[in-house]
Amino acid sequence: xxxxxxxxxxxxxxxxxxxxxxxxxxxxxxxxxxxxxxxxxxxxxxxxxxxxxxxxxxxxxxxxxxxxxxxxxxxxxxxxxxxxxxxxxxxxxxxxxxxxxxxxxxxxxxxxxxxxxxxxxxxxxxxxxxxxxxxxxxxxxxxxxxxxxx
Amino acid sequence: xxxxxxxxxxxxxxxxxxxxxxxxxxxxxxxxxxxxxxxxxxxxxxxxxxxxxxxxxxxxxxxxxxxxxxxxxxxxxxxxxxxxxxxxxxxxxxxxxxxxxxxxxxxxxxxxxxxxxxxxxxxxxxxxxxxxxxxxxxxxxxxxxxxxxx
DNA sequence: TTGTTTTAAGACAAAATGGTCTTATTACTT
DNA sequence: AAGTAATAAGACCATTTTGTCTTAAAACAA
Numbered sequence: 001x002x003x004x005x006x007x008x009x010x011x012x013x014x015x016x017x018x019x020x021x022x023x024x025x026x027x028x029x030x031x032x033x034x035x036x037x038x039x040x041x042x043x044x045x046x047x048x049x050x051x052x053x054x055x056x057x058x059x060x061x062x063x064x065x066x067x068x069x070x071x072x073x074x075x076x077x078x079x080x081x082x083x084x085x086x087x088x089x090x091x092x093x094x095x096x097x098x099x100x101x102x103x104x105x106x107x108x109x110x111x112x113x114x115x116x117x118x119x120x121x122x123x124x125x126x127x128x129x130x131x132x133x134x135x136x137x138x139x140x141x142x143x144x145x146x147x148x149x150x
Numbered sequence: 151x152x153x154x155x156x157x158x159x160x161x162x163x164x165x166x167x168x169x170x171x172x173x174x175x176x177x178x179x180x181x182x183x184x185x186x187x188x189x190x191x192x193x194x195x196x197x198x199x200x201x202x203x204x205x206x207x208x209x210x211x212x213x214x215x216x217x218x219x220x221x222x223x224x225x226x227x228x229x230x231x232x233x234x235x236x237x238x239x240x241x242x243x244x245x246x247x248x249x250x251x252x253x254x255x256x257x258x259x260x261x262x263x264x265x266x267x268x269x270x271x272x273x274x275x276x277x278x279x280x281x282x283x284x285x286x287x288x289x290x291x292x293x294x295x296x297x298x299x300x
Numbered sequence: 301t302t303g304t305t306t307t308a309a310g311a312c313a314a315a316a317t318g319g320t321c322t323t324a325t326t327a328c329t330t
Numbered sequence: 331a332a333g334t335a336a337t338a339a340g341a342c343c344a345t346t347t348t349g350t351c352t353t354a355a356a357a358c359a360a
Contacts, residue, residue: 097293103290
């Protein structure tokens, strides 16, 4: 798997928040229901993104999470790095510590390009723009049709 | 991580065998030592590749494993699929079952291209050719210099 | 035949990942 | 003040992946 489940869940919830009106809080309960993700597990993942200041939380009735300015400006790459770490984009495809252009593994040159294209894919747009694009294109972020861009 | 550890170990051992003279048996013990991989773990992984007929085994003194014709003609992609499965190359990047061109996730179109380039990278050459290329380029397949293309 | 060298098979353990549950804490509502 | 709705924190459990160990089976050698 390219991205961990935690990571995918974090991305989908981030896209959910990107679809909401700026500044508005959305409860984790709502997101977990609409995206069909375990509530407690999603809570834990989003705590990481809140700690990393991509989101802001507010407790109590009508509380929840919302994207911060940093979050709205963030790309999916930023979120992936925050959850899964940077290794995918820096390490050798065969996991060989000494691999480099001096003494490369058989995949080295190809992998440099390929991993850059993965990064480019994730860096293409910000959450803010993805929120707007989602409304236009009705992008899928849930398995079922439980979520819809209002 | 793009590939599991099992998969990476399997690829590295396959490359090791590709560097050996055709038809010659190499013991798993030798490979595990030179590649710095746990002997028993490597044994288990290579049993999968033997069961899938990429390799042939021979027991007893001077026994070991060697690439079959199928193995020499195989690409790294074939080996990856045998160990990690085909999912990486068929599934949605966000793991959404219903994702497709009718109702795509935000990454859908990019991911189609990117995962194809990963596949292309792994399909570029066969083990046989990689064995020859390795001798010319002295490709790295171990972390330390414990292995050398003789 | 007995011992040695090798893979095969499978039980078992450890670590990482994924997931659940309970208790705090904060803020609102009545 | 008391109750309710929400996140925060962390203990705990389950599953998957990774790794170890033991025993069996095959082939060779003395």
